Amino acid sequence: LFVAETSIMTKLLQWLLGVSLLGAIWAVVAFDLLELSLTRTYREVAWPMPLYLLVSFGCYSLATVGYRVATFNDCDEAARELQEQIKEAKDDLKKKGLRM
Amino acid sequence: MASRKALQPNRVNGDKYSVLLPTYNERENLPLIVWLLVKYFGENGYHYEIIVIDDRSPDGTLEVAEQLQKIYGEDKILLRPREKKLGLGTAYIHGMRHATGNFIIIMDADLSHHPKFIPQFIKKQKEGDYDLVSGTRYQGDGGVYGWDLRRKLISRGANFLTQVLLRPGASDLTGSFRLYKKKVLESLVERCVSKGYVFQMEMIVRARQLNYTIGEVPISFVDRVYGESKLGGNEIVSFVKGLLTLFATT
Numbered sequence: 001l002f003v004a005e006t007s008i009m010t011k012l013l014q015w016l017l018g019v020s021l022l023g024a025i026w027a028v029v030a031f032d033l034l035e036l037s038l039t040r041t042y043r044e045v046a047w048p049m050p051l052y053l054l055v056s057f058g059c060y061s062l063a064t065v066g067y068r069v070a071t072f073n074d075c076d077e078a079a080r081e082l083q084e085q086i087k088e089a090k091d092d093l094k095k096k097g098l099r100m
Numbered sequence: 101m102a103s104r105k106a107l108q109p110n111r112v113n114g115d116k117y118s119v120l121l122p123t124y125n126e127r128e129n130l131p132l133i134v135w136l137l138v139k140y141f142g143e144n145g146y147h148y149e150i151i152v153i154d155d156r157s158p159d160g161t162l163e164v165a166e167q168l169q170k171i172y173g174e175d176k177i178l179l180r181p182r183e184k185k186l187g188l189g190t191a192y193i194h195g196m197r198h199a200t201g202n203f204i205i206i207m208d209a210d211l212s213h214h215p216k217f218i219p220q221f222i223k224k225q226k227e228g229d230y231d232l233v234s235g236t237r238y239q240g241d242g243g244v245y246g247w248d249l250r251r252k253l254i255s256r257g258a259n260f261l262t263q264v265l266l267r268p269g270a271s272d273l274t275g276s277f278r279l280y281k282k283k284v285l286e287s288l289v290e291r292c293v294s295k296g297y298v299f300q301m302e303m304i305v306r307a308r309q310l311n312y313t314i315g316e317v318p319i320s321f322v323d324r325v326y327g328e329s330k331l332g333g334n335e336i337v338s339f340v341k342g343l344l345t346l347f348a349t350t
Contacts, residue, residue: 011266012348061260068256073243075320082211082322089135096171098131098164 026050116147117222118201118282121209122191123152127159129210134168134177136215144219151178151195155185188299192289196282204285206278210325213277217319221279224315231284231312234270234304235277235319242272242318246326254331258339265347266305270314273301277319284312296335298342305350 009017028034029046090100119137123130134150141148152165162181169177180195196204205221207213213235221233236242238259247255262273274297280288287310292302307314 010348010350011346061264065253065256065260068238068260069249069252072238072247072252072256073241073320075243075245075322078214078243078320079245079322082214085136086132086211089132093131093135093171098167098171100128100131100164 114147115203115222116149116201117141117203117205117218117279118196118199119148119150119205119207120192120195120199121150121152121207122188122195123154123157123161123165123209124185125157125159125161126209127157127161127164130161130164131168133209133211133215134172137218138172138176140215140218144222146219146222147201149176149178149199149201151180151199153191153195154179154181155191156181156183187295189289189292192285196286196289199282202282204280204282206276206280206285208276212321212323212325214320214322217277217317218279220317224317225279228313228315230315231281232307233279233315233317234272235275236270236272236316237275237319237321238271239316240318242320244321244323246323251326251331254336258336258343262301262343265343266301266350268301268304269308270304271316273304275319275321276300277321288312294342294345295338296342297339298346301342302346302350305346309350 026046026049028036029038029042030049032038032043094100121130121133126133130152137148137150152162154162154165156162162179165177165179169179178198180198182191182194192204192206203222203225205218207215217235221235224230225233237244238256244252244255259271259273262268266273284307288303288306291306292299294302304314
C-alpha cells in the first residue's frame with residue numbers, strides 16, 4: 001500500500017512512517033505498554049532489538065561497500081583502446097584539414 | 101499529410117539521435133569526441149546530429165567547433181554557444197531547443213564517456229522501448245579507469261547511501277551518459293532544480309516518479325582528469341546536502 005503511493009509520499013515520510021510503526025511495536029512489547037502479559041522472553045528479546053538492528057545494518061553496509069569497492073572493475077583495456085583511437089583520430093583530422 | 105512529411109524528411113527514415121555536448125575548455129578533446137561520434141554513428145547507419153553548447157570557453161573551443169562544422173557539415177555539427185558559464189540543466193534546455201532528433205544523448209565531452217556505447221544504448225532502448233537508458237559503471241562489465249582506492253570508496257559509499265535513502269531503481273545515479281526520448285528529457289529538465297552531481301540524480305528520481313521506464317547499459321568510464329581535480333570535501337558536502345534534499349522532497 002505504502003509503496004504504491006510513492007509519488008505522493010516522500011522518502012522521508014516513508015521512513016518516518018516505517019520507523020514509527022516499528023518503534024510503536026517495539027515499545028509495546030519491550031515495555032509491556034498494553035499489558036499484554038507476554039512472557040519475559042518476549043520482553044528480553046525485544047528490548048535490545050533496535051541496537052541489534054542498527055549494528056547489523058552497520059555491518060551489512062560495511063561489508064557491501066567493501067565488496068563493491070574490491071570488485072570495482074578497472075577498465076585498463078578501455079583506456080588503451082582510447083589512446084589508440086586518439087592517435088587515429090588526430091591523424092585523420094589533420095588530413096581532413098583540422099588545425100589544432 | 102504530404103506537406104508534413106516534406107518538412108521532416110528524417111522522420112520518414114526513422115529515428116534521429118541528437119547528441120548534446122556542453123563544453124567548457126575542451127579545445128583538445130572536442131575534435132576527438134566528434135570524430136568518435138561520427139565513426140560509431142556512421143558505422144551503424146544512424147541518423148544523428150551533434151549539438152555543441154559552449155559556454156564562452158577562453159581556450160577557443162568554439163573556434164575548433166567551427167572548423168569541425170566545416171569538415172563534417174552544418175547538418176551534423178550544430179553550434180549553440182552561450183554567453184557565459186551557466187548550469188547543465190539550462191545547457192540541455194538550450195541545446196534541445198533546436199534539436200531535430202526524437203532521441204537525445206547526453207554525455208561528457210572530455211572523453212570519459214566513449215561513443216562506442218551509443219549503439220548499445222540504442223539497441224537497449226529498442227529492446228524495451230525504454231523512456232531512458234542510463235550508462236552504469238557499477239554493474240555488469242561496467243567500470244572505471246584511473247581511480248585510486250579513495251575515489252572508489254567515496255563513489256561506492258555515496259552510491260550505497262543513495263540506494264538506501266532513495267531506492268531509485270537504477271544502479272548508477274550520478275552518471276551522465278544517457279539516452280532519453282526527447283519529450284521525456286524535456287519534461288524532466290523543467291522539473292529538476294539541483295546542481296552538479298545531484299542534478300543527474302534528480303533526473304532519475306523524477307523519472308521514476310513519473311513512471312518512466314529506465315534501461316541500463318554497463319559502460320567504462322575513463323577518467324583522465326582525476327589526477328588534476330581531486331574530489332574534495334566541498335563536493336562531498338554539497339553532494340550530501342543535495343541527497344538529503346532529494347530524500348526530503350521526493
